[in-house]
Amino acid sequence: MPLNEHDNGQVDESFVKEKEAAFADFIQRKGLKTTRQRNTIISTFFRLRGHISVEELLNEVKKANPRIGYATVYRTLHLLVESNLVEERRFGDGLARYEGHSDVEHHDHMICLECGMISEFFNPRLEALQEKLAEENNFEIYRHRLELYGACKDTESCAQRKNKKAAEAQGA
Amino acid sequence: MPLNEHDNGQVDESFVKEKEAAFADFIQRKGLKTTRQRNTIISTFFRLRGHISVEELLNEVKKANPRIGYATVYRTLHLLVESNLVEERRFGDGLARYEGHSDVEHHDHMICLECGMISEFFNPRLEALQEKLAEENNFEIYRHRLELYGACKDTESCAQRKNKKAAEAQGA
DNA sequence: CTGGATTACGAAAACAATTTTCATTTTCGA
DNA sequence: TCGAAAATGAAAATTGTTTTCGTAATCCAG
Incomplete structure (x- = not known):
């Protein structure tokens, strides 16, 4: 389970605090209630890094409070998405994945089909080009x-592994 | 239900025939069997245009043969995808959509969240830029x-409708 | 042709991810 | 602190899709 940590292995507490505060704010603005479960879930979520599935999050949450179930995790994730603190992603394996906003406001993804790695990137020219195309299409x-x-x-990477597999299939 | 037709409203029969032949070929190569149902389904599919959901296709198919059910439609769509005659897409509404290859080998999509319109575009600079970024990331x-x-x-479009909605919400 | 192994069909059950229900508990402002 | 409103958790329901299973159709060898 990857942690939201610096290279030294420390979880970034100020980052977590900031997110907790922002969520508390959202809850208040919406007239909703602060609960132990929601606190546990969001605190757990923002200590994780990467693209977290519901099951991964629930497993982690259960370590803090085993009585919390799927329903509450789903419900809290919806709130996190609604509050704009988290984005939902789907990479085609049928699972929703959730991602806490990183410093980079928007980014795109590269997904390695060999090892499952998901990395992020951002390129202003790409963004500009998309805007231009949309403009041309009245969109x-x-x-x-x-x-x-x-x-x-x-x-010694995934692309090599893939080529090796292909070569073997060829030879066989 | 949009038809795969020319501007004059005629379904492009030669297009349909071509696809039917290609599918028959695939079926034969795989040692599978030709059936009335499969013929009905693919013939129906290629007469439709756009990004067809399973339900849309089934509804259309039932007009020709009401006894055909979901299972067979799903199974046939999988074969169509496997045969490379059709691509599966998901635009985040939870439904798989299927698209017969058009003349444009690859293309991207614009999805209007107001009216549901899905249009296609292709831009070589965009493709090239992606390749360049992948290169830089060793991907x-x-x-x-x-x-x-x-x-x-x-x-009088969707963007306007959207703005109007926003204005009303503001005013209220 | 035709038998018969193979494959496909269709209805219904199974599945997986997610959402909802509902009885109970918790929160929080008056 | 009371009580209305909201949240919880277990379980049931939903949704889109896949699988099962008994029956029917296909098609190749004879």
Whole structure:
């Protein structure tokens, strides 16, 4: 379970605090109630890093409070999305994944189909080009999604593994 | 139900025939069997245009043969995808949509969140830029997906409707 | 042709992810 | 602190899709 930590292995407490405060704010504005369960869930969520599935989050949450179930986790995630603190993503494996906003407001994804790695990137020219195309098509973009599916290409990497597999199939 | 037709309203029969033949070929190569149901389904599918959901297709298919059910439609769509004659897409409304290959080999999508319109576009610079970014990140792209979500912007259009809604909410 | 193994069909059950229900508990402002 | 409003958790319901299983259709060898 990846933690939202610095390279030194420490969870970024100020980051977590900030998110907790922002969520408390949202809850208050909406006239909703602060509960132990929601606190546990969001605190747990923002200590995790990456693209978290509901099951992953629930497992982690249960360590703090085993009585919390799927329903509450789902409900809280919806609130997090509604509050704009979290984005929901789907990468085609049938699971929703949730991502706490990082410093980069918007970014796109590269998904390695060999090892499952998901990395993020952002490129202003790409964004500008999309805007230009939308303009040409008389279309107003609210949001977009760009996902590159493929393989890592570092030494002894996924792309190599893939090529090896293909070669074996060829030889057989 | 949009038909795969020319501007004059005629279904492109040669297109349908071509697809039927290609599917028959695939079925034969795989050692599978030709059946009335499959013929009905693919013939119906390729006469439709756009991004067809399973339910839409089944409804249309039932007009020709009411006894055909979901299972067979799903199974046939899987074969169509496997045969590379059709692509599966998901635009986040929880439904799989199927698209017969058009002349344009690859394309991206703009989805209007107001009226549901789905239009297609292709831009070589966008493709090239993606390749460049992948290169920089030591990543090999197998395929990608780009979807722009927003609103049509023509006169008396979806973007206007949206703004009107916002204005009303403001005024209220 | 035709038998018969193979494959496909269709209805219904199973599934997986997610949402809802409902009885109970908790929160929080008057 | 009372009580209305909201939240919880277990279980049931929903949704989209897949699988099962008994029956029917296909099609190749003979």
